[in-house]
Amino acid sequence: MTLATDRTRQSTSEHRPDSPRKATDYATVMHAVQQRGLLKRRRGYYLAKIVILLALLAGLWVGFSFIGESWAQLGIAGGLAFVLTQLIFLSHDAAHRQIFTSGRWNDWTALVLGTGMGGVSLAWWNNKHSKHHAAPNQIGKDPDIDPSLVHFYLAEKPIRSRWALAMHARQGWWFFPLLLVEMLNLQVQSVVALITDPTMKRRRLELTLITLRLAALPALLFVFLPPGIAATFLGVVLGAMGVYLGASFAVSHIGMPVVPPTEKIDFFHRQVISSRNVLGGRVASFAMGGLNYQIEHHLFPSMPRPNLRLARPVIRDFCLEQGVVYHEVPVYRAWLIVVRYLNQVGIAGRNAYGCPTANSLR
Numbered sequence: 001m002t003l004a005t006d007r008t009r010q011s012t013s014e015h016r017p018d019s020p021r022k023a024t025d026y027a028t029v030m031h032a033v034q035q036r037g038l039l040k041r042r043r044g045y046y047l048a049k050i051v052i053l054l055a056l057l058a059g060l061w062v063g064f065s066f067i068g069e070s071w072a073q074l075g076i077a078g079g080l081a082f083v084l085t086q087l088i089f090l091s092h093d094a095a096h097r098q099i100f101t102s103g104r105w106n107d108w109t110a111l112v113l114g115t116g117m118g119g120v121s122l123a124w125w126n127n128k129h130s131k132h133h134a135a136p137n138q139i140g141k142d143p144d145i146d147p148s149l150v151h152f153y154l155a156e157k158p159i160r161s162r163w164a165l166a167m168h169a170r171q172g173w174w175f176f177p178l179l180l181v182e183m184l185n186l187q188v189q190s191v192v193a194l195i196t197d198p199t200m201k202r203r204r205l206e207l208t209l210i211t212l213r214l215a216a217l218p219a220l221l222f223v224f225l226p227p228g229i230a231a232t233f234l235g236v237v238l239g240a241m242g243v244y245l246g247a248s249f250a251v252s253h254i255g256m257p258v259v260p261p262t263e264k265i266d267f268f269h270r271q272v273i274s275s276r277n278v279l280g281g282r283v284a285s286f287a288m289g290g291l292n293y294q295i296e297h298h299l300f301p302s303m304p305r306p307n308l309r310l311a312r313p314v315i316r317d318f319c320l321e322q323g324v325v326y327h328e329v330p331v332y333r334a335w336l337i338v339v340r341y342l343n344q345v346g347i348a349g350r351n352a353y354g355c356p357t358a359n360s361l362r
Contacts, residue, residue, distance in 0.1 A: 025322065026268040026299070032314045033300060042304040046099045050090060050113075057083050057117075069226055077233045081240035088118040088245065089289025095126055097302045111202070116209045119183075121190035123200040133301060137274040138259040145258065150175055153258045154348055172343035175250070176335075182242035187214060248287075251278055251334035252294040255341035256327065271298040272319060276337075277312070277328035284331065285309060295326065 091114030
């Protein structure tokens with residue numbers, strides 16, 4: 001049993017309800033949010049947001065044409081990274097059926113914004129993200145915590161390389177710098193999945209869109225800018241998008257209980273105890289694309305983003321009544337928790353596999 005699963009068994013058992021309550025807890029909060037109309041679509045909000053972001057995108061390209069061959073273009077690169085990330089957030093909302101009642105309209109909106117503009121395959125992301133929502137932070141079921149360069153729980157098998165052990169012992173400090181290449185990683189995974197998996201939905205269309213998107217930006221930059229400025233511009237866009245996306249998503253679950261593979265938890269408690277909210281109200285919601293209300297989003301994935309803040313007091317008060325931990329912290333503290341937790345996992349792994357007397361950590 002791993003360090004993470006040891007700690008998690010105790011944490012989850014503290015909040016596991018008696019069997020008669022398993023169905024009623026979620027039914028109770030569902031009834032409460034339905035009574036308040038919080039599952040109704042907010043098309044006006046989303047259409048206004050899409051129009052504003054597309055106008056900003058057009059404005060950035062106008063600015064690009066006026067600035068010309070200058071290092072001041074890096075300001076445009078930063079603005080482009082922000083707008084494209086915001087469009088990916090909207091694609092996430094559409095993929096969760098938050099924008100329209102029509103599944104078809106949601107799919108096409110997510111496809112255009114996420115694949116066509118963001119450069120991330122909708123089909124690949126949907127498959128991965130659906131598994132995450134079904135079993136957040138559960139070992140072997142949530143692909144977001146599968147071991148990679150970063151380990152989110154103590155590995156079952158020892159890490160052989162001394163370099164890798166040293167890297168993992170300090171992985172909390174490496175985590176945010178590694179996000180500089182996260183956008184490139186997402187794009188590469190998208191392309192590989194589309195090429196290798198013939199079962200992916202709208203595969204040919206997505207391959208066409210993503211090829212055009214990933215080729216168009218570098219082509220445009222290197223045609224109109226000197227090579228040094230063009231390469232730096234592209235690096236700023238990719239790096240800033242990766243950090244922005246990763247820092248927004250990371251605070252939601254890293255450092256929350258990791259669930260053992262065979263653990264059985266009802267839906268309500270599974271979603272609440274594995275998720276973390278970020279304080280900050282509308283400012284945080286705007287900056288993080290609504291991901292700051294992660295508990296509410298996981299309980300009601302199709303709830304429109306502007307309604308999540310209205311559902312928060314309902315869920316928070318219910319958790320307080322039932323003795324269920326409702327975790328929310330300021331964003332700076334959430335980032336510190338992420339760093340501290342990843343370092344603890346890394347150090348435990350080094351001690352467990354590098355020192356015979358440290359097996360008690362496992």
